Amino acid sequence: MYWQLKYWRKDDRERAIDHISALRSHIAQTVPRRTASNTLLLATWNVRDFDSNKFGQGPRLAESFHYIAEVVAAFDLVAMQEVNEDMGPFEKVMDLLGPSWRYIATDVTEGPSGNGERMVFLFDSNKVQFKHIAGEIVLPKSSLVDGGHQFARSPFLVRFQSGWFKFNLCTVHLYYGDDSGEGYTRRVAEIDSIAKCLKKRADEDGQNYILLGDMNVVNPDDETMKALKKHKFILPADLTLDNDQLRWTSNMGRNKHYDQIAFLVRKGELELGPSEHNAGVLNYYKAVYTEDEAEAYFPLGKANGKWPGTPAKRKTYFTEEWRTWQMSDHVPLFIELRIDFTKEYLKRIREGD
Template structure:
């Protein structure tokens, strides 16, 4: 659980009381919506695009927002985070609230206008998840016979290897180019297609699993892509680009609503390539709508003073710079394959 002692240091009594009340609403709602974490049996994997984290575009996040974000993140074991901005303070702040046993990996800043000066990160609980040592940013290679070098993705995908229980995982998180506000933007489709094809083709080379003998490549299983794909609908050709390359969305996630605030766009996705080894979907997955519990519409008047410091946005939009315009998406996997392994030895 997060460390709450810092609440005592919030000098404004109204803000402190509001934060306490928000946490009291948030905690039981999270407990009802998300399975409890286990020590060895399951892995709760999540992805969350935390808007402009933390650019200060409409005022830097205060303690209240950080406590809410930390409370949500604490319900998972391993989280891919998109839209971390140039400073590392947001991740360091979360780490202090969550506890010293939490750690993070982060990319450098993506340069260029379309990259939006963003980083991508993985946040994980070292009591459950260990980092295997694999961390890399994906660069697209020229296809054999192609007339020219490919256009690189606006934000380089971030690949990292982890172990949880019996399972080794290779995660690749992305924030795909958005472009025009249409279901199929040409560059967006090109990025998703190139990303999926490259990963599928070189899955073994990208694996974070151990090599047990010289010359024997590691298993390519448990390659999972997750993040903000800016997919409008699961029936669009942008999603087809993923499935054609061999990626599959866990069945439980196929039925969840959209991950934007209005829940009508399927921007965020979690999908795995071909097969899983020692990693079994439990059938539990979802998105969590924190706006039902904090920064609610009925709370608008309580934030008038904060909004006045950086005017120019209505409350519904302003609050997305406190929390996000994306909802966290999660899926649960079983990671204890001991019984099946022993049965196979008989």
């Protein structure tokens, strides 16, 4: 919904349109094209503190909402983490996405670990159907994390269908903790608990399960990843046999593996789409809020009182801090899945199955 830009000041309008055009071009080079019925583009994105400004780094500029909407619209279904209690800013994104887009959100998780956050699924209803099952996962007493904890933020599971593909989609924002000690132990335990829970369900009901979100996985060889894979989850790197670790790093610095997409799917129902780049990340900072734009945004952002006094320091602050509160300190991780199984179905019934 670009029409709102017509009423912006000339300088703001031109800057935003130039960035939107650059972002659209980068998306076209990075993300497979959406299809009507052949493939599903699924993504997970932790959008930093959206959008309470409780840390005093914002507020987000009007143009940022356009860029966030442009990123979401590159996909068919997006799991978004760190949406705050006040849904007003989120509704601005929905308005920009247009009338076919829907969302399903959790309530905020109570307590300090919950941080006042919601988890949300955004989806294009022309492509994805909500199948009327949704709920937050609460562990039974016998399965509590690390001796007595529920999850820091309750995982959210929703049943969807796109084309032939029916699946239960669970999004998480798991405990961050530390890289050692008790915090690390709980970090591993949360991943293990949700993976074990979904594996048990899949064994019992025979349905497809996808687990995605900010899992705070340290690296592919760490115990955090082993806790996920020991329950037979398959990850995009497994599917592509690609050893390029940069392809799966989703933090702004491109050196962490926090965000993941993992599958427990029935035989024959997990197949990547035909695009050359059918899994990876979308680094929008190649198109918007680029590293050389600190001085251009200094007049717009300096009201927060945190911008340093020299151009060199302002560039560092802009790159490492300010722009992450406009977009995020994570970039979306995505995968293209095949969802048209017509040929296989017709073959089976032709053969009498």
